Amino acid sequence: DTEVTQTPKHLVMGMTNKKSLKCEQHMGHRAMYWYKQKAKKPPELMFVYSYEKLSINESVPSRFSPECPNSSLLNLHLHALQPEDSALYLCASSSDFSTDTQYFGPGTRLTVL
Amino acid sequence: GQQVMQIPQYQHVQEGEDFTTYCNSSTTLSNIQWYKQRPGGHPVFLIQLVKSGEVKKQKRLTFQFGEAKKNSSLHITATQTTDVGTYFCAFSGSARQLTFGSGTQLTVLP
Numbered sequence: 001d002t003e004v005t006q007t008p009k010h011l012v013m014g015m016t017n018k019k020s021l022k023c024e025q026h027m028g029h030r031a032m033y034w035y036k037q038k039a040k041k042p043p044e045l046m047f048v049y050s051y052e053k054l055s056i057n058e059s060v061p062s063r064f065s066p067e068c069p070n071s072s073l074l075n076l077h078l079h080a081l082q083p084e085d086s087a088l089y090l091c092a093s094s095s096d097f098s099t100d101t102q103y104f105g106p107g108t109r110l111t112v113l
Numbered sequence: 114g115q116q117v118m119q120i121p122q123y124q125h126v127q128e129g130e131d132f133t134t135y136c137n138s139s140t141t142l143s144n145i146q147w148y149k150q151r152p153g154g155h156p157v158f159l160i161q162l163v164k165s166g167e168v169k170k171q172k173r174l175t176f177q178f179g180e181a182k183k184n185s186s187l188h189i190t191a192t193q194t195t196d197v198g199t200y201f202c203a204f205s206g207s208a209r210q211l212t213f214g215s216g217t218q219l220t221v222l223p
Contacts, residue, residue, distance in 0.1 A: 033211075042201055042213035043156060056210060090155055092211075101146070102211055104155045 004105035006091050012111045015081060021108045023074040023091030032074040033102065034066060035090040043090055049074060050096065081112045115140050119202055119214030127222050132189040134217035136202035144204055145178055145185040146211070151198040159187075192221045 004025045013019050023032065031050050035043035048056035049068040057066075063085075065077040074091055088109050092102040117136045126132050136145065144163045148156040160169055162178035162185060169176045175188045189196055202214040 040218070042203075042216050045210060045212075048210065088155075100205075101158045101161060103158065107155050 004091055004093055004103050006089075006105035006108050008108055009106065010109045010111075012113065013078065013081065014113050015083075017081075018077070018079045020078065021076040021089055021091075021110075023076075023105055024072055025093040025103070025105075026072055027093060027103065028071075028095075029093035029103075030071060030096040031094045032068065033092040033094075034064075034074070034076050035092065035104075037088040037090055037107070047076075078110075081110075083112050086110055086112045115142070115204070115206060115212065117142075117145075117202055117204060117212070117214040119217055121217055122215065123218050123220070125220045125222060126192050128194060129191050132192050132196070132219055134187050134200050134202075134219075136185045136214050138183045138204070141182045142185075142204045143182075143206070146203045146205070147176060147185075147187050148201045148203060148213075149198050150201065150216075154198070156201060189219075192219070194221050194223055197221050 007022045033048050034046040036046055037043045045058050046060045047066045052068045052071055063080045067075040088107045090107045091105040094100045094102045117138045119136045124132055146161045147159040149159055150156045160176050165182050166180045167178040173190045177186045185202055187200055199216045199218045201216045203211050205211050
C-alpha cells in the first residue's frame with residue numbers, strides 16, 4: 001500500500017470556524033509532512049513530524065496547529081483562518097532517510113470565506 | 114538557504130515534439146528529485162538522482178544530474194497529451210526538508 005489518504009477533499013469554512021484536516025498512511029513511514037500549495041506555485045513546507053515528534057515548523061502562524069496522534073496519522077487543526085489561507089493542503093510521508101521519496105496525498109482544497 | 118531555479122515557467126508544445134525542463138542551483142546538491150503534478154492533482158514522485166553525471170530513463174523520459182551536481186534536466190521525447198502537467202524538481206537537505214523548484218507547466222497541443 002503506497003497510498004496517503006486525506007480527508008476531506010474539499011472544505012469551506014468561515015474565519016471564526018474551527019476545523020481539522022486529516023492524513024493517514026500505512027506504509028510504516030516515520031516522517032510525515034504538511035505542505036501548503038497556492039495555485040500555480042510549488043508546495044511550501046509547513047511542518048515536519050519525525051517519529052511522531054514535531055521536528056520542523058516553518059514559521060507557520062499559530063492558527064495552524066499540527067498533531068501527530070500516532071505514526072500513521074497526521075492532523076492539521078485550523079482556527080481563525082484568513083481568506084489568504086485558502087489553498088491546497090497536501091500531506092506527505094517518507095521513511096526516515098533524508099533523501100527518501102515523499103509520497104503525497106491528494107490534498108484538501110480549503111476555501112476560507 | 115539552498116534554492117533551485119527552474120526554467121522555463123511555461124512550455125507549449127505540439128504533440129510529438131520534445132520537451133525539456135531545467136533546474137539550476139548555485140550550490141552543490143546532495144540529490145535531486147522530480148515530481149509531476151497533473152492539473153487538479155497532487156505531486157507524484159518520478160525519480161531521484163544522487164550521483165554526479167547520473168542519467169536515468171523511464172520510457173520517453175530522460176533525467177540527468179550534472180557532473181557538478183548543481184543542475185538537472187528532464188527531457189520528454191515525443192510528447193503525448195498524457196504528459197500535460199507541471200513538472201517540479203526538488204531536493205532534500207538535512208532534516209528531511211524537501212525544497213521545490215518553481216515548476217514548469219507543460220501544455221501539449223493535439
